[in-house]
Amino acid sequence: MQKSVRYNEGHALYLAFLARKEGTKRGFLSKKTAEASRWHEKWFALYQNVLFYFEGEQSCRPAGMYLLEGCSCERTPAPPRAGAGPGGVRDALDKQYYFTVLFGHEGQKPLELRCEEEQDGKEWMEAIHQASYADILIEREVLMQKYIHLVQIVETEKIAANQLRHQLEDQDTEIERLKSEIIALNKTKERMRPYQSNQEDEDPDIKKIKKVQSFMRGWLCRRKWKTIVQDYICSPHAESMRKRNQIVFTMVEAESEYVHQLYILVNGFLRPLRMAASSKKPPISHDDVSSIFLNSETIMFLHEIFHQGLKARIANWPTLILADLFDILLPMLNIYQEFVRNHQYSLQVLANCKQNRDFDKLLKQYEANPACEGRMLETFLTYPMFQIPRYIITLHELLAHTPHEHVERKSLEFAKSKLEELSRVMHDEVSDTENIRKNLAIERMIVEGCDILLDTSQTFIRQGSLIQVPSVERGKLSKVRLGSLSLKKEGERQCFLFTKHFLICTRSSGGKLHLLKTGGVLSLIDCTLIEEPDASDDDSKGSGQVFGHLDFKIVVEPPDAAAFTVVLLAPSRQEKAAWMSDISQYLEVSRRWKIWQHSRPLVYK
Structure with missing residues (x-):
């Protein structure tokens, strides 16, 4: 028996957000509908092996998505045009690039697409061909073979290093023996000095030899230190530290961008709407403003403090200690629970307020601000929903390049576990809250x-x-109106x-x-x-x-x-x-x- 398929809508929206921002391929394509065989232009974004399409380039919520795993893509000829139309229109349609995505299972109709430029169409086909998890598995197998090979090289290097250590110990013993011989020779020389002829000046050739010896010793010392530094630069530890620093720099940039988004949300929307709610003819009430924005202003103040702490740590580079900042941030992240729990309700309140023409006109005026970059209020209200998962991903990448003996290792693992626990609690609370709202909505519909x-x-x-x-009686069907339309x-x-x-x-x-x-x-x-x-x-x-x-x-x-x-x-x-x-x-x-x-x-x- 068929059962309904459920999926995590929040995670799907997050993947759609990543596709819009970091997608492999993005742009406008025309999609053929199955019902009326018409072409509708949509904005598509490919992320990994998922193809999202939106109503427009500025749309935040996807209109649909396709899983491309196991699919194939091939070019198709232009379909025949029924009816007589202008010649220029027919030529323009024939020049368009048509291609079809075929799915590897029965029951799924092929996805027919077209674009204006042939080069653009070839790029889309190539990107869809490469959007396969199976290819990633093959690449993983190749990387695993390389890893095994590198492990063997490391073991060989360890053996060589052990042999070199023994040689150095033997050389240290030899040096000690030579030192003792030199000391003995110096004592012999001291005893023989009275019998030697006193020379007021050294031989010039001896001075030249000493200068050459001093130069050679300095050159050998510098060469040895240069080799030591180059070996460390090429070592895995140095590579991990470089990647770790790069992750930290990226996190600082992302935090700066997030604080800027919160600043626009608070100063570009929240505070102006509060002032409008206090006017003589308010287009919105103070309760609705509080329901829409919730505690976004408190979230902005919290992340401004966290961002200042990150910038102070960057000022002390190359020493980057971040664990204490997360220790301060973790107890205060509970404010996200209220925001996430009521996010769907805040969007419903905003949609209801948009029915008021005065409010809708005022909101469009705020959204026309150049700082918004064409983004709507709903987009800014969605940003805090992804911040906790973004911290979890960042800490996961940071731990991947943090040595096990690093002083911050345990603190970062603790912060990651706490964030994952908070994320699970928030997800469960959102599910419970949505179920209660659904039940109450049905209860209000019943008179x-x-x-x-x-x-x-x-x-x-x-x-x-x-x-x-x-x-x-006895549950038997009445045959009076079984065939009537009134049933x-x-x-x-x-x-x-x-x-x-x-x-x-x-x-x-x-x-x-x-x-x-x-x-x-x-x-x-x-x-x-x-x-x-x-x-x-x-x-x-x-x-x-x-x-x-x-x-x-x-x-x-x-x-x-x-x-x-x-x-x-x-x-x-x-x-x-x-x-x-x-x-x-x-x-x-x-x-x-x-x-x-x-x-x-x-x-x-």
Whole structure:
């Protein structure tokens, strides 16, 4: 049975943001739609093996994405043009470059694209050909072979270094022996000095020899030190330190850019809107301003302090100590939890405020500021969402080039673990908050209200339109209106599945929902799902033929009322399979919960 596919939308948006900023290939392409066979111009961005497309170059949220793993790309001829049009238009269309992306599995239609320039089209095809995780695996295997080879070289060098160490020890012993001989010779010379003839001046040739010896000793010493320095520069430790410094410099630049973005958000939008909210005819209220921007001003002050600390560390280069800065930053990063938890709500408030023409006009005036560089307010509100993951990636790269014996190693690992823990907590809180908002939105749509949706443990699963088939005694289908058109009209129900309950509502002409008076709220713990009707039931035999096997039953046995049956009709077999799969899954969960409740020992006070 098919199940709904879920993905991390926040991570997908983050990848789309990276594709827009650092994508392998970016630009406008025309995409052929499958429905009307028309061409629509989109802005595409390729990042690794994912192809995103946006409505425009300034769009922040992608309109869709394609996974290019296992796909192929080939050029296609220009399609024939139906009808007679101007010759210049037909020539321009024929000169365009057409190519198709073919996916390596059935059921996926090919992606047809075109561009204006042939060179641009070839570059796109080459980039798509190279966007393969399998190629990365092959490259990884090659690098692994090189790594093994380098490990063997290192082991050989260690053996050679050990031999050289022994030679140096032997030479030290020889030097000590020669020193003792020199001392003995000097003593002998002192004893023989009275017998030697005193010469007032040394021989000029001896002076020349001494000068040459002094020059040679200095040259040998400088050469030795030059070799030592060159060996260190080429050593793996020096290479790691260079990469580590480069990562730190990049982090400082990214932090500077992030502080600048927060500065624009606060000074270009937040503070002017606060002043507008205090005017005589405010286009927005102070509560809405607080709901949109949350604690972004506090986040800006925090990162300004952190950025100043980073610049002070850079001033002390080449000594770069960063662990103490992260120790100061970590306790204050909890302010991101409130921002991330309410980010989706702030975007909803902003969308509602844009319905006001005065506010929309004022906002466009702020966004026209050259400092915004064409970016909208939603873009600036999204930047803090990616800051914690960016810190985690930076620390991961920094630890990859930090030796295990480095003084900052343990502190950086601790900071990375704390940031990962904070990121998981923020993700869980966002999921819980979104589920509560979804339940409250459904509860507000129901005119009578629904108290079970106020339970925070009630998780939304799915919703959709089903047709409730009328029934009579013992659950047999009524044949009075099975073939009439009124069945769809009168029996259409809006159904909502949660982890503990199943809601059945009718929709009024005004769009409001009303719970059924009987069987509107079904507790899954009292329900039994029946997919195939009983073969001995004549009415049930006919139902499968009448409805094309699109119907299923839910038998409800409440403890304080008579049992009854709800017969529902899905619009397609796929929808029926999806509904039954989800309902059966949570029926099993409820049944296990009921068994566990009955098996618990009684506790007497």
